[in-house]
Amino acid sequence: MYSTDHAEIYDFIHAARGRDWAAEADDLAKLILDRRPEARSLLDVACGTGEHLVRFATHFERTEGLELSEGMGRIAEAKLAGGTVHSADMRDFDLGTSYDAIVCMCFSLSYTRTVEELRSTAASMVRHLAPGGVLIAEPWWFPEKFIDGFVSASLAEEEGRAVSRLSHTVKDGRTSRMTVRYTVADRSGIREFTEHEILSLFSEEEYKAAFAEAGCPVEYHPGGPNGRGLFVGVRP
Known part of the structure; x- marks a missing residue:
């Protein structure tokens, strides 16, 4: 969630x-x-x-x-x-x-x-x-279309705010495990957080x-x- x-x-x-x-x-x-x-x-x-x-x-x-x-x-x-x-x-x-x-x-x-x-x-x-x-x-x-070790990167910018997103996804049995790291910069400073998502390979x-x-x-x-x-x- x-x-x-x-x-x-x-x-x-x-x-x-x-x-x-x-x-x-x-x-x-x-x-x-x-x-x-x-x-x-x-x-x-x-x-x-x-x-x-x-x-x-x-x-x-x-x-x-x-x-x-x-x-x-x-x-x-x-x-x-x-x-x-x-x-x-x-x-x-x-x-x-x-x-x-x-x-x-x-x-x-x-x-x-x-x-x-x-x-x-x-x-x-x-x-x-x-x-x-x-x-x-x-x-x-x-499963047959999943790319093991897939990496993606994105950057969003507007006046006073920027957000970067880096992700890495690997296969783990019948699931894929995605690690997503965010960096958020705005007028209050810079903060980071990481999300871990488990997605079934049906x-x-x-x-x-x-x-x-x-x-x-x-x-x-x-x-x-x-x-x-x-x-x-x-x-x-």
Whole structure:
């Protein structure tokens, strides 16, 4: 779960890395509306700071988020001007309602530690999906595509603030372990912090099986907004 320090700089550093949340949300909305033109409601699972939700609100009448990180959820709520961000664990949640579309982006599913947790998360999502509803999920790298020892570096700058991000990711059995070191310089001084993320290396077949077992078969679409592809399905 992301720390408060990370939440506060998340949008700033990832925008500098080239993320365009509005364009991504527009593309996702098209995928949804092509399959369910009458879609009016959407749930963004593991919505982070809510950048996708801000744009989704221009496409759907009711948009809500679900986020476990308190810092991320607080930022998302502030952006949505009265919109709802549920504080809950995606592995097992019950919101008492259903949605025409559910999305789970930015490899959030890979934070589940086991295939059983992946299946539980898929089941929770599908339970909230209306019949004929559209589900879209973005995976982490499949085992055969993961680059062991991958290194990345980014720098974001604006007047009075600069943030650097260095990451190193290694394979550890069926997981990848990412170490991310941040340096933040602003008018108050310079501070550093390090995040450690464990991301499961599920196979394409394991993702598909989890959603099929939950009652919403999905197809894998290569490419996607971040090169890892998307799983897209419609609940019968």
